[in-house]
Amino acid sequence: MNQILIVDNEKSMRDFLSIVLKKEGYRCKTAEDGEQALKMVENEGADLVITDIKMPKMDGLSLLKALKASSPETATVMMTAFASTETAIEAMKEGAYDYLTKPFQIDEVKLIIKNVLERKTLRQENNQLRRELKSHADFTQIIGKSHKMRQVLALVEKVADNKSNVLITGESGTGKEMIARAIHYNSSRKDHPFVTVNCSALPENLLESELFGHMKGSFTGAISNKPGLFETADNGSILLDEIGETSLAIQVKLLRVLQERELRRVGGTKDIKVDIRIIAATNKNLEDLIAEGKFREDLYYRLDVIPIHLPPLRDRPEDVPLLAHFFLQKYNENLAKSIEGIAPEVLHLLMQHEWRGNVRELENVLERAVALTTNKTLSLEDFSGNLMKAPQSIPLPSDIPEEGLDxxxxxxxxxxxxxxxxxxxxxxxxxxxxxxxxxxxxxxxxxxxxxxxxxxxxxxxxxxxxxx
Ligand SMILES: Nc1ncnc2c1ncn2[C@@H]1O[C@H](COP(=O)(O)OP(=O)(O)OP(=O)(O)O)[C@@H](O)[C@H]1O
Ligand SMILES: [Mg+2]
Structure with a gap:
């Protein structure tokens, strides 16, 4: 039950508010001036203080400031006379949740108090999440408190500083590139380059010259000698993203770099040594590709020394509220907004959603909501209808089990x-x-x-x- 402290030097006002609010189910106490009120809050606490402005000893504004310093969790509402809305504005600037202009209607009082207390609860919940966020946003701003993500992060920390190849797998948008970066920037190579190559973005011959470099005149357009990305990444790390999309011809050449840390530029005759950490990532199932003859098995085993699998977001719904708050903060900053939080029913729906695009999709949804909302807190109306879909939960068996099915x-x-x-x-x-x-x-x-x-x-x- 919420505890409210009513502060006014007029007894009739104290009694009136006390009766109205007690009827609404709040616990109420009263004080005659700011000094008495401050002591009471410090000794007994209060969820909300409703205070008059003009009072002997300590006035309303001074009380507000003192409370802000000593009991920041306590919400405040200022009562002002009709003529002094300027003071009300000053009070709001000082952090009052709202104000009541005298004389007021009972319904108005009830509504304002109810709203203020709701906002206060929401703010507290959001602060709680923010604190949690801090303790779970570890060394790399990777958010995740689920058991699965904690395992991933522990593995990242453990292997960051050795040289073994890493293969990161996971659906699109699960954070594969982010993990690769975390590995690099937590290793002793962090002051050297981190180079990423998207293997699916270039046709075979261009990819080859990108990766291995070329010598002048080795093909039309090769107007000078050019080092490849493997050379650029020397002493650092290289992420071969979408490794499943490379051709078998490129795979042979990659195998050589992996085995001997040695390469030859296109059209070159000299072998070049490189000292690099190789991280590969894919959203494909490489074992399937091997079975289809599209991926070399020997390359797979070379890459898969340290496998890291990122679970889809739908398998770790407990990470969703933290991620949502993380992105809320991010886009508050990016878009110069000051949205206070996310309504509980929204979080509930976000946690149930299927997130086929995983964390990236969640991030986009939050960005759009932050950009477009006119509310103080993100509510259902800020999210387009596709979020409201019921979760899909009944998987069809891929084959009939031996014991049969009902x-x-x-x-x-x-x-x-x-x-x-x-x-x-x-x-x-x-x-x-x-x-x-x-x-x-x-x-x-x-x-x-x-x-x-x-x-x-x-x-x-x-x-x-x-x-x-
Ligand atoms: N655990 C997380 N904490 C914070 N941000 C995350 C997390 N996971 C993913 N992200 C963010 O989600 C977005 C997508 O992540 P990333 O690009 O690493 O995914 P990916 O697995 O490489 O996707 P794709 O397969 O489509 O390339 C990025 O903006 C990333 O910062
Ligand atoms: Mg990626």
């Missing part, structure tokens, strides 16, 4: 999920949902009853918010 039960599960999904997507307009599933209303209703599908209170609220 077809009826599986079909029921799928049916139930699709019914819920249709309801979700039509914001529980049942007729609409039935139509989407090509069912007549009766048979739709029959199915809802059969699976006991009812709307939860939270979904009601989400739908209302959406509609408003």
């Amino acid at each position: 077809l009826e039960a599986l079909i029921s599960k799928i049916e139930k999920e699709l019914l819920i999904k249709a309801l979700h997507e039509t914001h529980w307009v049942k007729k609409e949902a039935a139509k989407r599933l090509h069912l007549n209303f009766r048979s739709f209703r029959y199915r809802l009853a059969k699976y006991d599908i009812k709307r939860h209170r939270k979904e009601n609220r989400d739908a209302n918010l959406l509609a408003s």
